[in-house]
Amino acid sequence: MIIVRLRGGLGNQMFQYAMGRRIANDLGTSLKLDLTSLLKTYKSQMVTNRDYQLDIFNLEPIFLIQPDLLIKLDKLGLNFVSQFIKGIKLLGIKKYREKTFTVEDWIVENPKDNFLYSGYWQSEKYFKSAEDLLRKDFQFKDILSPQAQDIFDKIKSENAVCVHMRRGDYVDNPVFNSGSLDYFTSAANYINEHTEKPHFFVFSDDPEWCLKNVKFEQDFTIVDYKTNKIKFKEDLQLMSSCEHFVMSASSFSWWAVWLSNKEGNIVVAPKPWFLNSENDVKDLVSKRWIRL
Template structure:
């Protein structure tokens, strides 16, 4: 059995699931998802908690502990019971913890069975061998809403460029780097120099800020719409439908690029991914990406 502990937002959860899927296939053993950390929601200044979000995909949802059980005891403020159950289920299991941001080759060549994997695992090297099955797993369960479908039609009719402006917690978080207007200006100039008649589709967790502040000497649309469906799922599906990409330093951006089936696309990413410039992101970024 392979167990992966999920934490963070959708992009992080996808990286964690992808690692587990590849190891489970390599070792021919079941994959279990540990939701005990991600479902324990508590307020902490400067940190944004995300719920379990992989349910938007056709992933293999098999859990270490049933999510209903975790939520039941958490609601009663009896999280220690969840910890006891988890401790029993993890008896005899090894724990593999991510030590650095760079790829651990031993984990690729000689993964451990009967183990819990705890980390972020943000590199395609960890799961490239399982790409075919992951593309099936990461297919969307539901079709787009009528509102999102209207935007998709426009994306498909133009030389579409996905521009992801991650703001929200990035603006005040000392760990990440919110992208400057200078970065997006340089990136859009690069696209204009290499693509005929591009249309920029701007996606953001703060679309109103983009409407109020973004001015571009090009055709652009700030994607802002109401939907009865899951908004982040709709955004990711639309982003992945674009032909070219201007990324933020975000795993959500990363997966939009990966999910895109377009060949020979231009992908622009920031040179600085984290506030701490000593963090080596060479295993995270694509070899053909343009860094600005």
């Protein structure tokens, strides 16, 4: 049995699931998802509380403990995390915590069974061998809402460029690079010089800010729509339908590019990926991407 601990938003959860799915598939064993850290309520302003978000896909998860039970325990204020860890040890499961941002070769080449893997695992190297399997797992479950479908139709009628402006908890954060307007303008100019008649579709968790501040010289659309469906799910689906990409330093951007699965497209990514970090992103950022 392989256990993977989920934490963070959708992009992080996709990395964690993908790594665990590949290991379980290689070893011919089961994958169970541990949500104890994900569904715990954090009071620190430095931590954004998240929900389990992989249910937008067609994958069939097996949870170590059911989400409803974990949420109830959290509301009761019980320290279920420490009790859970003790229980795991009694079952003979060893816990391994990611030690470095770069790929740990033994996990790629000789992963171990009966382990709980805790980390972010942000590299395609961890799951490249299971790409076909994961592309089936990461198929979107529901059709687009009418509002999102209208945008999708427009994207498909243009030489569409996805511009992802990640703001939210990235703004004023000393670690994460939300990207300056100069970066996005330079990236748009680069793509304009290297492709014919691009139309830039700007996606953001803060479209109101984009409407006030984004002024590209090229044709562009600020994607801002109301929907009764899951907004981040529809955004990811729309983003991945574009031809070219201007990324934020975000796992959400990363997966939009991966899901697009287009050879020879232009992808611009920010440099640096982190503002104040010694993390080496060579295993995360593709060598073919343009860094600006």
